[in-house]
Amino acid sequence: MSETRFQRMKDLPSTHLLGAGTAMCAGCGALQALQTIYDVLGERTVFVNAAGCMTLLSVYPFTPFRGSWLYTAMACAPAGAQGVRDALDILIAKGRIPPGEDLSVVTLTGDGAANGMGLSSTSGAIERGLDFLYICYDNEGYGNTGQQTSGATPHGARTATSGAPHGHAGFKKDLFSIWTAHRPAYAATVIGAEPLDLARKVEKAASLRGPRFIHVLAPCPTGWDFEPSEMIDVGRLAVRTGIWPLKEYENGQVVHTRTPHPRAPVEEYLRLQGRFRHLFEPEPDAETLGSIQQRVDDYWEAAG
Amino acid sequence: MTRALLTGNGAAAWGARLAGVDYVPAFPITPQTEIIETIERWIEAGEMDARMVTLESEHSMVTAAGAAAATGVRVFSATSSQGLLYAMEMLYGVAGWRVPLVLVNVSRGVSAPVTLEPDHQDVLAARDSGFLQIHCSTCQEVLDGVLLAHRLAEDPRVRLPAIVNLDGFYLSFTREPVEIPSPEAVERFLPPFDAGSTRFRASTPIAQAVAVLGGGPYSYFRYEMHRAAEQALGVYAEIARDFARELGREQPAVATHRMDDAEIAIVMIGSFATKAMDAVDRMRETGRAVGLVRPRLLRPFPRDELQRVLSGARGVAVVDQNLSIGQGGVLHAELSAAIHGQPEAPPILASFIGGLGGRDITTEEFFEMVEVTRAAAEAGRPPPPRLLYTEEELREVRKLQGIALAERHEVGPGEAHASRAPEGSGS
Numbered sequence: 082m083s084e085t086r087f088q089r090m091k092d093l094p095s096t097h098l099l100g101a102g103t104a105m106c107a108g109c110g111a112l113q114a115l116q117t118i119y120d121v122l123g124e125r126t127v128f129v130n131a132a133g134c135m136t137l138l139s140v141y142p143f144t145p146f147r148g149s150w151l152y153t154a155m156a157c158a159p160a161g162a163q164g165v166r167d168a169l170d171i172l173i174a175k176g177r178i179p180p181g182e183d184l185s186v187v188t189l190t191g192d193g194a195a196n197g198m199g200l201s202s203t204s205g206a207i208e209r210g211l212d213f214l215y216i217c218y219d220n221e222g223y224g225n226t227g228q229q230t231s232g233a234t235p236h237g238a239r240t241a242t243s244g245a246p247h248g249h250a251g252f253k254k255d256l257f258s259i260w261t262a263h264r265p266a267y268a269a270t271v272i273g274a275e276p277l278d279l280a281r282k283v284e285k286a287a288s289l290r291g292p293r294f295i296h297v298l299a300p301c302p303t304g305w306d307f308e309p310s311e312m313i314d315v316g317r318l319a320v321r322t323g324i325w326p327l328k329e330y331e332n333g334q335v336v337h338t339r340t341p342h343p344r345a346p347v348e349e350y351l352r353l354q355g356r357f358r359h360l361f362e363p364e365p366d367a368e369t370l371g372s373i374q375q376r377v378d379d380y381w382e383a384a385g
Numbered sequence: 386m387t388r389a390l391l392t393g394n395g396a397a398a399w400g401a402r403l404a405g406v407d408y409v410p411a412f413p414i415t416p417q418t419e420i421i422e423t424i425e426r427w428i429e430a431g432e433m434d435a436r437m438v439t440l441e442s443e444h445s446m447v448t449a450a451g452a453a454a455a456t457g458v459r460v461f462s463a464t465s466s467q468g469l470l471y472a473m474e475m476l477y478g479v480a481g482w483r484v485p486l487v488l489v490n491v492s493r494g495v496s497a498p499v500t501l502e503p504d505h506q507d508v509l510a511a512r513d514s515g516f517l518q519i520h521c522s523t524c525q526e527v528l529d530g531v532l533l534a535h536r537l538a539e540d541p542r543v544r545l546p547a548i549v550n551l552d553g554f555y556l557s558f559t560r561e562p563v564e565i566p567s568p569e570a571v572e573r574f575l576p577p578f579d580a581g582s583t584r585f586r587a588s589t590p591i592a593q594a595v596a597v598l599g600g601g602p603y604s605y606f607r608y609e610m611h612r613a614a615e616q617a618l619g620v621y622a623e624i625a626r627d628f629a630r631e632l633g634r635e636q637p638a639v640a641t642h643r644m645d646d647a648e649i650a651i652v653m654i655g656s657f658a659t660k661a662m663d664a665v666d667r668m669r670e671t672g673r674a675v676g677l678v679r680p681r682l683l684r685p686f687p688r689d690e691l692q693r694v695l696s697g698a699r700g701v702a703v704v705d706q707n708l709s710i711g712q713g714g715v716l717h718a719e720l721s722a723a724i725h726g727q728p729e730a731p732p733i734l735a736s737f738i739g740g741l742g743g744r745d746i747t748t749e750e751f752f753e754m755v756e757v758t759r760a761a762a763e764a765g766r767p768p769p770p771r772l773l774y775t776e777e778e779l780r781e782v783r784k785l786q787g788i789a790l791a792e793r794h795e796v797g798p799g800e801a802h803a804s805r806a807p808e809g810s811g812s
Contacts, residue, residue: 124590125587127585129452136596137596139592139595139596140595140596140597140598141595141596141597141598141602144592144595146590146592147590148587148590149585149590149591149592149593150591150592150593150595151452151455151585151592151593151594152593152594152595152596153448153452153475153478153594154448154474154475154478156444156445156474157444157445157448157475159445160440160444160445160446160448160449160452161448161449161451161452162452163410163438163440163445163448163449163452164408164410164448164449164450164451164452164453164454164455164456165452165453165455165456165585167408167410167436167438167449167453168407168408168452168453168454168456168457168458169456169585170436171407171408171436171453171458172456172457172458175407175434177457178457178586181587181588182586182587182588183587184585184586184587201441201442201445202440202441202442202444202445202448204441205440205441205442205445208441209438
């Protein structure tokens with residue numbers, strides 16, 4: 082991280098590349114992260130998108146991207162990235178376009194696609210060593226359809242398909258580990274509320290070749306039920322409680338880029354969100370709260 | 386030009402090679418696999434300047450194919466049956482992207498019950514996807530069809546993907562003499578790929594396949610696809626003339642055989658049409674005025690040409706190697722819609738279903754279908770649809786059912802048991 086051009090907050094771009102006026106909700110944590118990601122990646126990119134909230138960024142005849150965009154379907158954005166990357170390589174190799182016309186290929190999907198039906202095409206793309214950057218904005222549910230439970234929904238969360246009294250019975254899938262088990266060129270977790278950490282990781286990912294993964298926790302005011310103005314607070318608490326570990330994988334090693342110390346109790350993060358209200362009202366659900374805290378503690382203990 | 390004995394799969398691979406395709410996303414499936422294996426060998430030997438990548442599914446394969454075509458290279462791919470169905474979402478998708486790739490489908494019946502043998506259920510499931518469809522009945526037509534499909538799909542007036550269909554086993558694994566045109570002749574017919582404005586470049590950013598809001602823009606783009614496909618009829622006629630000039634073979638949108646004074650016409654697609662042709666010749670020897678009509682293009686549907694060649698016939702026997710469950714033969718319904726109410730339209734349009742899952746259609750059955758149609762024309766009353774099946778075939782199935790039943794009694798419940806076909810024929 083020593084060679085980063087992002088040493089302090091003022092090194093972050095003050096104006097954004099991504100255009101304004103999109104259809105995203107107020108306080109969208111995914112859009113906030115994408116602003117910084119796009120600033121770092123730049124416009125010589127083609128975003129290959131899977132069905133999700135971000136599909137509504139480009140609605141005919143508008144696009145907020147200064148670069149290119151291709152919508153595919155829910156399951157197959159990495160395969161779309163494969164086709165674009167291969168075609169650009171072919172065109173350059175055959176001398177039909179100058180290397181200066183090349184683009185970085187970026188896959189942009191939500192957690193529903195990334196953890197569910199898109200996993201097969203993701204695994205295939207990594208296994209083939211595809212030179213692409215995969216960005217997953219993770220709002221922990223099928224957000225665009227009204228926050229139903231996805232493979233990324235955390236334990237205890239109420240969703241449109243996991244109701245009270247206990248919320249979602251399952252546990253958030255460990256997508257980061259699924260990726261790193263494939264030994265990609267790079268993988269990192271980020272959050273928009275920690276923009277310097279985010280910018281450095283995207284910068285590093287952009288400097289590498291091969292399959293690269295940026296996993297963005299995307300606090301979602303509509304899906305998680307909090308005020309849009311609290312989006313940054315929710316994001317910071319996700320990190321401070323240790324619920325969202327900021328880490329990166331490179332050369333077979335996982336390194337935490339931030340170790341919260343001391344860790345705030347998970348309740349501070351959960352309390353801000355209506356999706357966890359049933360854990361506090363009418364009576365505190367000590368068992369569920371305790372098990373959530375325990376899993377976080379166990380994680381950090383194992384992380385050393 | 387050279388002449389060689391090629392399988393249908395080999396002919397498809399030669400079509401891709403001569404078309405100078407840049408990119409071949411692939412996934413193995415019987416009976417198509419020989420196509421991608423052949424291409425891979427040529428690439429490895431340096432005889433073909435293309436890149437092949439094996440995806441993890443046909444859904445991804447068609448996505449990669451569409452995305453590469455949207456980036457501006459010439460793309461070829463191939464699949465069969467379940468693969469085509471698995472890719473179906475993206476067939477509709479990439480057709481909407483208006484990318485001109487070519488997909489060979491080696492027809493095979495669809496599951497369940499699972500089979501490896503051919504019929505046209507798979508390719509007709511893609512009927513409404515926006516892919517154009519060229520149907521082949523010989524290995525030569527497969528090679529020619531791939532070249533025609535690239536030229537047609539890439540025409541600026543069309544810009545839609547195309548499927549070239551051949552029957553599994555009957556064409557895919559059957560060797561026939563095929564003329565392999567010289568690369569120079571192909572080059573005169575098929576110019577280098579021109580991506581037009583459909584491409585991703587750093588200097589000219591573009592958003593493709595974006596969402597629309599509301600039925601107005603949605604309808605506009607869907608209508609545009611339909612109009613492009615309809616336009617493809619006239620374009621096909623043009624390019625078929627160019628093809629005949631440069632490569633010396635006629636490949637009209639609707640092929641006919643002995644239709645000049647035919648009172649009864651057989652209408653069908655695919656390799657079994659060559660059996661129909663042979664049956665027609667035999668019936669002609671016995672003095673029956675019978676002919677064959679074989680649409681080579683199924684999308685766009687050559688409505689006017691079919692009306693023209695069938696006008697004046699007294700009856701038509703439509704042979705469908707597919708079954709729209711609860712409706713009947715797809716070709717029959719399509720042809721009915723095309724000729725209904727037209728002056729001189731044949732009054733009798735008889736429907737026959739046969740050749741499912743590799744089942745043969747015999748010469749005797751062609752005779753019988755023509756006879757049923759002729760009798761209906763005499764009586765002035767359309768016959769009920771017929772599902773071709775012989776007593777012998779039924780006896781064979783009864784034997785299998787008997788074995789299944791006996792095995793079940795023998796082994797008893799809760800232990801290893803005889804297999805059960807999904808529709809309950811084992812009970």
